[in-house]
Amino acid sequence: MGLEEKLPEGILTTQLETLVNWSRENSTWPLLFGLACCAIEMIATGSARHDISRYGSELFRASPRQADLMIVSGRVSNKMAPVIKRLHDQMSEPKWVIAMGICASAGGPFNNYAIVQGVDKIIPVDVYVPGCPPRPESLLYALDRLRAKQGKETFRTYVDFKAPPLSKQPDEISSLESLRRPQLA
């Protein structure tokens, strides 16, 4: 993100990394949006029974500038894809993505012209959650997995990180038609 990437690896940066990773684990603020029925389960995760605030994640921020985590909760239609992509671009690094439910992960039952077959076609995904929709426990488990991943990150992760080439550039998103899975015969 800044100066810390230029530092050589050593004891000092390792200790700093531990602190920073710990803070990111405990203060992952999700972006406030929902796409489909999975959003209802996401809301339930924030409610009293499941209580996402135990992880310090109850501050759902409406502005992407303040959010750390994007929970793609539901199917992504071709019309919504540019919006999702743009919101993801507006979030500041470091940012994470949870693809919640089978639709966001791989298109689910909707193998048709309208639905993007998995949100990983347009943005990089850290954790996939199966289920239709996943129960709040599943989302909490995904958050737990994400915390484990955050704990292992190093500052150099971001220097050496080469994002896999996206199948489509965001500017060409009007042609998302081509993203859909080949129709079964």
Add this chain to the structure above:
Amino acid sequence: MDWLNLIVIPVVRSLVLIFVLLTGFAYLTWYERKLLARFHVRYGPNRAGPKGLLQPVADAVKALFKEEIIPGHVDKVVYLLAPALALAPALLIWAVIPLGKDFPAVADVPIGFLWILAVAGIESYGVILAGWSSNNNYSLLGALRSSAQMISYELPLGLFLISILLLAGDFSLVNLAEAPRQWWEWIWLWIMFPLFFICVLAETNRSPFDLPETENELIAGFQTEYGGIKFALFFMAEYINMITTSAIMATLFFGGYALPFGIGSEILPWLGPFILFGKVVVLLFLFIWVRASIGRPRYDQLMHFSWKTLLPISLAYMVITALLTVFLKA
């Protein structure tokens, strides 16, 4: 040793005060999240440290190590200035708030009251400039709402404050806290307290009057384009304002650093700051209680309430106070 009294001691005391306030801000966020959780029958943050006590540390470090984004379409200088301008007045007000009998305010001026009003007037600039410089429709709308709301609620607030001044007959906050009041004065003040508290809620942009940052209409209002530590500064300003207004209310309505009936004022004079702290914590609980219980009004309802209800009440209150002062006190 003039320079010692003039420079060194005030500087040291200001630094201590700022340190305490910033720590207070951090733990106010913890207090609020935990209390909201209890109001909703949840646990609240409990992963970071025992009882989630390190949660503010995690939030602060995370905000510091976020990428700093300055969007291309903003007015860069004003955009960067606005968060500082929002935070500075919140801290400046503390120059005149008396902390105890042996701990007078950093600047123990006889016009402390006017200082508070003047600095509170500057506070809205940070918000307005943030909204304007962000060059974003949501930000601008949030800033406009905020300025209109602050102007509307500053009127009844000012009139209520004038009433308090009429009763006390003094501008100094120390005298306001220490002046012996007759029993009817206390009752008359406490009748006004709920209305005053409503004005304070609107002034500090706290829920239920947090219309400048309503998520469902304006994304995040004036702070939409701010992320990372710049956003944290706005957050800080809002919460320190809560602490400040709580301290002012404690001083005006509940005797500030003194215990009721003058208990222990001779024996334990050093207790003053702690008593003030206790009163502030109780008043902050009130802020959070209101937030957990009441939904937002619409924006026009907010304005109507100020101009059609609070303003006439405050005018009437001021006139009655003046009459009471003339006939009962003199």
